[in-house]
Amino acid sequence: MNEKEFLAAYNKGNFEAPLLTVDAVLFTYQDGQLKVLLVERSNHPEQGKWALPGGFISESEDKTLEDTVTRKLKEKTGVVPPYVEQLATFGGASRDQRGWSVTICYTALIAHQACESELETISDVAWLPIEKVKKMNLAFDHLKIINRAHERLIQKALYSIIPAYALPKKFTLPELQQVHEVIIGKPLQKKSFRRRIEQADLLINTGKKRTERGRPAALYSLRPGSGKHTFVRNLEQ
Amino acid sequence: MNEKEFLAAYNKGNFEAPLLTVDAVLFTYQDGQLKVLLVERSNHPEQGKWALPGGFISESEDKTLEDTVTRKLKEKTGVVPPYVEQLATFGGASRDQRGWSVTICYTALIAHQACESELETISDVAWLPIEKVKKMNLAFDHLKIINRAHERLIQKALYSIIPAYALPKKFTLPELQQVHEVIIGKPLQKKSFRRRIEQADLLINTGKKRTERGRPAALYSLRPGSGKHTFVRNLEQ
DNA sequence: AAAATAGTGTCTCTCAGACACTATTTA
DNA sequence: TAAATAGTGTCTGAGAGACACTATTTT
Numbered sequence: 412m413n414e415k416e417f418l419a420a421y422n423k424g425n426f427e428a429p430l431l432t433v434d435a436v437l438f439t440y441q442d443g444q445l446k447v448l449l450v451e452r453s454n455h456p457e458q459g460k461w462a463l464p465g466g467f468i469s470e471s472e473d474k475t476l477e478d479t480v481t482r483k484l485k486e487k488t489g490v491v492p493p494y495v496e497q498l499a500t501f502g503g504a505s506r507d508q509r510g511w512s513v514t515i516c517y518t519a520l521i522a523h524q525a526c527e528s529e530l531e532t533i534s535d536v537a538w539l540p541i542e543k544v545k546k547m548n549l550a551f552d553h554l555k556i557i558n559r560a561h562e563r564l565i566q567k568a569l570y571s572i573i574p575a576y577a578l579p580k581k582f583t584l585p586e587l588q589q590v591h592e593v594i595i596g597k598p599l600q601k602k603s604f605r606r607r608i609e610q611a612d613l614l615i616n617t618g619k620k621r622t623e624r625g626r627p628a629a630l631y632s633l634r635p636g637s638g639k640h641t642f643v644r645n646l647e648q
Numbered sequence: 649m650n651e652k653e654f655l656a657a658y659n660k661g662n663f664e665a666p667l668l669t670v671d672a673v674l675f676t677y678q679d680g681q682l683k684v685l686l687v688e689r690s691n692h693p694e695q696g697k698w699a700l701p702g703g704f705i706s707e708s709e710d711k712t713l714e715d716t717v718t719r720k721l722k723e724k725t726g727v728v729p730p731y732v733e734q735l736a737t738f739g740g741a742s743r744d745q746r747g748w749s750v751t752i753c754y755t756a757l758i759a760h761q762a763c764e765s766e767l768e769t770i771s772d773v774a775w776l777p778i779e780k781v782k783k784m785n786l787a788f789d790h791l792k793i794i795n796r797a798h799e800r801l802i803q804k805a806l807y808s809i810i811p812a813y814a815l816p817k818k819f820t821l822p823e824l825q826q827v828h829e830v831i832i833g834k835p836l837q838k839k840s841f842r843r844r845i846e847q848a849d850l851l852i853n854t855g856k857k858r859t860e861r862g863r864p865a866a867l868y869s870l871r872p873g874s875g876k877h878t879f880v881r882n883l884e885q
Numbered sequence: 886a887a888a889a890t891a892g893t894g895t896c897t898c899t900c901a902g903a904c905a906c907t908a909t910t911t912a
Numbered sequence: 913t914a915a916a917t918a919g920t921g922t923c924t925g926a927g928a929g930a931c932a933c934t935a936t937t938t939t
């Protein structure tokens with residue numbers, strides 16, 4: 412049999428295969444808290460429990476795995492998050508009652524303002540503070556996945572400005588420091604924080620300022636395109 | 649319909665699903681080179697091309713994804729590598745001619761001595777130097793996967809002693825430094841290398857020495873169980 | 886003694902931590 | 913002017929880079 416004949420005779424459906432889904436841990440920063448987007452399951456199994464947004468790959472709509480995540484997140488938030496990165500894949504015989512299952516998980520960040528209007532119209536979707544989520548009884552192994560995503564986000568907050576994607580396009584350095592502090596769970600030295608950002612040249616000073624109370628703060632944005640988000644050295648853990 | 653009825657009626661096979669495999673990039677250090685284990689494909693598609701070791705999840709034999717990787721690697725090398733870590737999952741509509749496909753990839757390290765006898769008896773398996781592999785025409789997107797694994801291994805060599813798993817249980821510091829240098833692709837300062845290992849307290853001096861030429865070198869082993877493999881600061885890139 | 890290899894002493898430099906200080910706004 | 917917040921100056925200490933030095937083995 413040559414390759415052409417082989418492919419003509421091949422049928423994927425002939426083989427048993429684990430249940431395969433794609434899920435996302437979408438973070439944002441709101442009201443001084445790190446929040447996660449959760450969806451209340453409307454179907455069996457685990458009906459009524461809160462779960463990560465996600466679903467099945469659509470062989471017709473999706474060309475890549477990223478297409479699946481962004482399609483699913485757009486369904487729930489109305490927009491595609493500016494930062495999406497693969498976290499890990501979780502699989503096993505017992506994580507879903509339907510049998511052997513695998514979920515390819517992504518971490519994503521977005522400014523809550525970017526999807527506020529959409530969220531208000533969907534009743535089974537909510538931003539929940541991560542501290543509260545950690546005490547909840549979520550569907551499947553989704554709490555474990557969220558914990559892994561949080562651990563990795565903490566690491567990123569220690570060596571990169573990736574957390575800036577949880578804020579609107581323009582933000583102040585004190586705001587960004589707050590996001591880092593909330594993610595890491597402890598205060599940071601203002602001077603160290605600003606020094607590394609200045610030296611790494613990762614942000615653009617837009618020249619504008621924002622005044623709320625006290626001295627106005629300069630508004631910055633991420634340097635576009637460069638793809639560089641990391642500092643040469645970690646902050647202490 | 650309640651959950652019990654739902655599960656009784658549920659049949660995974662009713663849904664289209666991408667082809668799902670698990671593959672591994674298994675590295676070792678041999679003859680001053682970083683090498684990768686490759687397998688010559690005996691079946692369509694991509695028959696005759698070299699590919700990563702891997703295969704399908706067995707719902708009966710495997711309880712976890714790690715079970716699948718280690719089972720597949722044991723088939724090829726006769727042993728289970730001491731270091732196995734998930735790398736990333738690659739998927740898409742066009743990476744396999746059979747249709748939408750997904751592969752969950754792992755990085756693993758092993759001492760070549762640990763699997764030497766087995767390898768000689770299997771003709772379609774070989775350790776190939778990574779520099780040579782990077783110029784080969786491998787099956788599917790396996791070259792891209794190997795490149796990603798190598799990039800990540802370089803990072804690990806800069807901030808951890810994970811590369812020690814590519815050596816036998818006991819090794820000398822000059823040997824370990826050579827492995828790091830080969831992975832990173834540039835020489836390291838002997839003093840810096842030794843100082844960080846001493847300060848991080850990641851190795852145990854076995855008290856034994858190995859003499860080949862010149863002054864005998866102390867033999868070290870990885871501190872067992874601790875799970876800690878990282879330094880507080882990166883080496884320069 | 887010479888060659889070969891293992892291992893150390895020590896100076897410099899960069900960058901994070903700490904914390905007091907100055908600057909600019911509103912009330 | 914006081915309160916509030918933004919932003920800076922500067923000292924200390926940890927640890928990497930560089931490189932010359934010493935130590936221990938075989939031939």
